[in-house]
Amino acid sequence: MKKEVSHSKIKKQINIWLVEDNVRYRKTLKGLINRTSDMQCSELFSSCEDAINYNNQVDTPDVILLDIGLPGMSGIRGIEKFKILYPSTYILILTVYDDNDNVFEALCEGASGYLLKDSPPEKILDSIHEVLAGGAPMNMKIAHKVLDMFTKLKPQTKIYGLTDREKEILHFLADGLTKQQIADKMFLSFHTVNAHLKNIYAKLHVNTCTGAVSKAFKENLI
Amino acid sequence: MKKEVSHSKIKKQINIWLVEDNVRYRKTLKGLINRTSDMQCSELFSSCEDAINYNNQVDTPDVILLDIGLPGMSGIRGIEKFKILYPSTYILILTVYDDNDNVFEALCEGASGYLLKDSPPEKILDSIHEVLAGGAPMNMKIAHKVLDMFTKLKPQTKIYGLTDREKEILHFLADGLTKQQIADKMFLSFHTVNAHLKNIYAKLHVNTCTGAVSKAFKENLI
DNA sequence: GTCCGAATACCACGAATGTGCTATTGCTAA
């Protein structure tokens, strides 16, 4: 429920929730936000549970500033819940954790930005505007990590020297087909498929179908 | 290592290469860079091929500003080449393309940042500093796309109702172990593993080991 | 207290797989 601000009729204040267990930091942030003309820190919570259980029909937040290291449910798990309760709310992570796992998980769960607590106050306020403008504010260090994750996504496909035919057969195998089914699908004799698979196993240094499929997936051979 | 400033012999200028086929934009950029005190645009190329063939032993670039839509080899393919020729050089994409495929590929190949050509000049110069400071400068829109890609990475794991024990066994199966090997590793009888696998197959609606492993990988069950 | 599912274990048998061979046909590179 937005109230009109002072003398003007502008009700377009950004509605912000804070989920942060550190009392001092929470107060500081709240002060910072409320001193900003177009922002309003409407709710404060010290845990995800509190925020989730807070029954609120009308006043959904525009942005949730969310810590990760919280008592009880971690902020990461909290993201999923908030996404269900408030699908259109942007979630901005604000934490001390900058390890790959936390960053990766938070972003996979749908966080719209990732800030570190050592960010200067203006940066935090800017980020709130940025996320509402369709951006994805990130700490410089975090952005770097994010790009690193991408390069790891494309593992340098090791060269096992598979021929095209072998790749094709491996592909079908990785779809769960049996040798006979592959043979039928490729208009080959069972023996040919068998022979190709023998060669594939040798090249991949495996000796079972699961080993081959596993390697195919893990090393992007498919 | 900061050296003394201005009138002294500081050679610590940031050495920048430009790979851009549009003559006008290239000139504009070059002027912009060379008018910046700590930057120097040492080489200009209108294609990746030119830049790659340019034989240069001494003066490796600190940053390459790279277009994607180039005649001949695309900027994306160029990244790999540059990464080999100049492993410690940062590559900043500067392009008009903001589609997911180009962004995704460029970042996977190891670009350190992704800017759009409509960025204001100061933003481009800032980004050069940022990338050297270990950051990953990105256009707001691009950063948003990048985070979106993450959320897509985590496909909503379908609930097949696998028990913990079953997941554990599926995991070993997906590592290429045989039933007997799994039994040994988990201190179970072969028969138990067999029974679990029977249940796993039923729950996943498959009837071969490859089918189960395939599903496990495709749907992030592992 | 009873019921149910998860985890454990066993048996049996037909189907599929893994692996040791050989062999023919093309194509390519030395």
Added chain:
DNA sequence: TTAGCAATAGCACATTCGTGGTATTCGGAC
């Protein structure tokens, strides 16, 4: 033109799988 490799095809046999059963134990739900 000869050697080598990919793709094709076949045979044989031991091993492993897939699947139909049954059975016990144990912890939680009703």
